[in-house]
Amino acid sequence: MLETKQIFKNREYLRPSYTPDELPHRDEQIHQLARILAAPLRGETPSNIFLYGKPGTGKTATVRYVAKELERVSDRAPLKVKVVYLNCEIVNTQYRILATISDVFLRNLEDTRGEKFLKSAGLPRRVPMTGWPTDEVYHSFFRALDEDRQLAVVILDEIDKLVQRSGDEILYLLTRMNLDLKNAKVAVVGISNDTNFMEYLDPRVRSSLSEEEIVFPAYNALQLKDILEKRAKISFMDGVIGNGVIQLCAAHAAREHGDARRALDMLRVAGELAERDGAELVTVEHVRRAYEKIEQDKMVEIIRTLPTQSKLVLYSVVLLAERTPRRIVSGDVYEVYQDLCHQIGLDVLTRRRISDLISELDMLGIINAQVINRGRHGRTKEIKLNIHPTQARAAIHEDYSIGSLETLILPSQSLRT
DNA sequence: AATCCACAGGAAGCCCGGGAAC
């Protein structure tokens, strides 16, 4: 292993968690965001901002970048800036959001004024992660914040997830705080890739959250290429990227709504494949395989989360695909399915229902089902498997209610001609 | 030309679990 040539310099730079020092093709968004967030430094009331755009268009990276710069610059400004970044997919209740934010400011206060000060002001050192009434948490946050002349930038990433789960009450609270605060100010930055999500909001919240809106358009192939090249330079060894590799990654990702995250993923996986091969060069062939691998992984994930009945239908198709040269039609699938149900002891669903399940599998892209007329032999759906049988097996296998697939036998009678 | 196969897929309604309202 030591003798094989190294491909990566540092692959961490290709992971989605990494925030780069420069963001190509996002100058406009960076400026807009910076301009809006810097306004309070000159004494103006901050505006709340709403960012939206498809996944992988650099929303999170841009916000984090601007936030970092802002905090740095604000040392010299009359107003301190403190940024709190929250991913609402993870921190997804009102309470936990408030608790997390107040924790930041309480800690801050303790650092600058000491523990004694907190005690004399009647403020707690920490907010427990559970247990308090929500309004008490809110008040400790409010007071801790208002102790200083400062600007709190609260970034709520994937804000649609929050509203879905816990409603928009917290947004109402946060966006109205400026009316009551004497010294400090709050700016809320909401990030979402669901553009329609605004419609579920209370009109008051909607108007205050979207005082400013910044749209992140999808990257086109050229821009993606640019981004990939910059990243490749720092993450790969010199000269290991073959001809056309980056273009191909960019082209693939551009077709899928310009998702830069996917493009970087593909490049990384291609590199890993090359590394495993002991190759000296990452080639377009590696990219092709990386693309396939990513697609397959996605499928496996989908299969894993399928309901048991659907898995069984899919497994019937897998068995037929493996064991018979004939074309697979819905009738055969149903027979095999019935038999498997009996073996496992699962309820047998009706033909009609299975017909729907097959259509669902088709929609998910796991299989291809096409309606054909076979004349005297009636009307059917002809089914083709869109994934490796072995991989499908592996994903289905994990369902404990199906049990060990090896013990299941394909009855010969359902294979009759 | 008539028939017929073997399903597709629409319509209506049942049942059940879970959340909101009382």
Next chain:
DNA sequence: GTTCCCGGGCTTCCTGTGGATT
């Protein structure tokens, strides 16, 4: 704690389809 309502999974019943077969 009870009641109400809703949505999703499912069944029953049904009509439609179009080319191979008669």
